[in-house]
Amino acid sequence: MSTPDRLIESTRELLWERGYVGTSPKAIQQHAGAGQGSMYHHFKGKPDLALAAIRRTAEELRATAEGVLSAPGSPYARIEAYLRRERDVLRGCPVGRLTMDPEVIASDELRAPVDETLDWLRERLAGIVEEGKEQGQFAPTLDAEEIAATILATVQGGYVLARASGSPAAFDTGVRGLLALLTPLR
Numbered sequence: 001m002s003t004p005d006r007l008i009e010s011t012r013e014l015l016w017e018r019g020y021v022g023t024s025p026k027a028i029q030q031h032a033g034a035g036q037g038s039m040y041h042h043f044k045g046k047p048d049l050a051l052a053a054i055r056r057t058a059e060e061l062r063a064t065a066e067g068v069l070s071a072p073g074s075p076y077a078r079i080e081a082y083l084r085r086e087r088d089v090l091r092g093c094p095v096g097r098l099t100m101d102p103e104v105i106a107s108d109e110l111r112a113p114v115d116e117t118l119d120w121l122r123e124r125l126a127g128i129v130e131e132g133k134e135q136g137q138f139a140p141t142l143d144a145e146e147i148a149a150t151i152l153a154t155v156q157g158g159y160v161l162a163r164a165s166g167s168p169a170a171f172d173t174g175v176r177g178l179l180a181l182l183t184p185l186r
Helices: 002-017 027-034 036-042 044-069 073-084 096-100 102-106 108-134 146-164 171-180
Strands: none
Touching: 002 027, 002 036, 002 044, 027 036, 027 044, 044 073, 044 108, 073 108, 073 171, 096 102, 096 108, 096 146, 096 171, 102 108, 108 146, 146 171
16 A cells, blocks of 8 residues: 555544544554655645545445445335444444544535535435436335435434443434335335
């Protein structure tokens, strides 16, 4: 792996683990096995490196979600697969956790890939709900955008509840409850 990639991957890991404020340039360099000169040769500074890391994390989240959401199956089955996909529930969402970081939220530049990713996911889920309505799988009165926001809120809130309790059970309970509400019409 190249030095810039090691720096980006180390920053991604540390942002997920410690947040922006808790991730120092020195910690990034140590984690990446790179010197200060290497870091500043490839990046203007911590904000520039953090932006590259956040963008890569957002791209990875989109690719993973798209892989599940575009798979064959009914709209309900694809939403269910998204909700039940393999996750490290106790670590939380690497993108969603950034919304809790005041330094990220205060920076339009750092917040942009987070906001764009969450917007993309809501739109993608709303499209699948619309597809389900058109196929008669979901009630025609459902508001696709509201359901998509609910799906996203269940996932993000499930992470918070799981981390608070130290158990993935809270996440799983939220997913089961939402799926029960979305059970297709017969």
